[in-house]
Amino acid sequence: MRIVVFGLSITSSWGNGHATTFRALTKALHAAGHSVLFAERDVPWYASHRDLPDPPFCELALYGSVGEARERFAADVRDADAVVVGSYVPDGVAIGEWATETAGGTTAFYDIDTPVTLAKLAAGDHEYLAPALIPKYDVYLSFTGGPTLTRLEREFGSPAARPLYCSVDPDLYRPDDGVPRDLDLGYLGTWSADRQPTVDRFLIETARALPERRFAVAGPQYPESIDWPANVDRTDHLPPAEHARFYNRQRFTLNVTRADMIAAGYAPSVRLFEAAACGTPVISDRWAGLDELLTPGEEILIADSPADVRRWLTEVSEEERAAIGAAARRRVLAEHTAERRAAELVAHLSERPAPPAGPSR
Structure with missing residues (x-):
């Protein structure tokens, strides 16, 4: 065509x-x-x-x-x-x-x-x-x-x-064992007013509660008024060529959805598929239709509170973490590639x- x-x-x-x-x-x-x-x-x-x-x-x-x-x-x-x-x-x-x-x-x-x-x-x-x-x-x-x-x-x-x-383009997003997983939780996304409350609750609040852990937020347009904890690394803009490395650095990655998309449901973010293709387990907010794309508890973790996020960061074993990431990668490569x-x-x-x-x- x-x-x-x-x-x-x-x-x-x-x-x-x-x-x-x-x-x-x-x-x-x-x-x-x-x-x-x-x-x-x-x-x-x-x-x-x-x-x-x-x-x-x-x-x-x-x-x-x-x-x-x-x-x-x-x-x-x-x-x-x-x-x-x-x-x-x-x-x-x-x-x-x-x-x-x-x-x-x-x-x-x-x-x-x-x-x-x-x-x-x-x-x-x-x-x-x-x-x-x-x-x-x-x-x-x-x-x-x-x-x-x-x-x-x-x-x-x-x-x-x-x-x-x-x-997702699987040629660009895949696991890389040469990249150290030196971040406990990261988030990649442009600032928006309706997503920020969830970022505050799930990432910033968690970072304050776990000062010994490392976190990162990458994306432009965040207001200077945000009080980032000392253990949160900030990057203003991360070009796509560096996205896969960013995901591979994370033990878990955070997926946050805009309010209108939560209300409508069935609206996955490209970041969700990119992270999964890298074998990085995703912690996501809850919305209708997500369970039809990835199976909760097996291929994705769905958080309802900051306590959920803290529990997964501190209680999930490395073996369990890797298994969730691998299962998500298999599902994404089967159903959500660009091809x-x-x-x-x-x-x-x-x-x-x-x-x-x-x-x-």
Whole structure:
């Protein structure tokens, strides 16, 4: 297939989780024989933090405005087998309206932020998607599965809402026995107001209670007002090339989910799969659908209180810890690799629903 993608970013992972998702997916598509044109809005905050300025697995095009995109990519959009527009794309409504009117093949909206998107729509915020645009896309690809898919079809009129969870590139994320496990618990994620209370309870409070243990938090945009304990290492930005080493340093890693995604359920973070692929056991907050992705107690540990976190750090034997990590790695390699996700994407794009009776779009 020839696929055109308008995405938030593939060149910069700074402050977003989209880049690693698009990198893994397009790399797997390329390996399977498909070709991808990735069109990315050239914005200054990513231009100054590009850690993959020339991705080898897709054709990259940076554009400066909607008008430029329409002029440069009209033929590509018309001739492609599929056109995918991602969430949080600048001027995403205008891009989506033009793409759905111009495309000759399947059109899809890829929502890496589905619960956030639906909350924005409920508030009348149409930053990158409007309710009237949803039925115009042939397929709504969602990072969130479960009941949200039914809602997208029944309430918003999507012809086909399908799950397309995040994934992991096993070439990049794997165990490394050469890296010392010198951290008891770590967390990788950009600061957000709704995640921070859980980080406070599960990591900062635990670090204060266990001063002899070592902890780490990596990610940008954390306020200077946070009082980090002395045994918490802070890294402002960790590029993707260093993520696997960071996970391999940890005895356990913490997964924290945004409030909107907890409410919707069925919304795994890419960090969850990346850590598991490294064989690092994950301690996660609780949300609906998590037990369908990884088995609690065997492949993942679900915390309801700081006491749970403290108990696992101090009472789980090294043998038990390694067994949980190994079991999670087996499950992720079987069900959540980028190769598996790319095949699902192609299948969803190939099942384009029949157009309604009447004039074509």
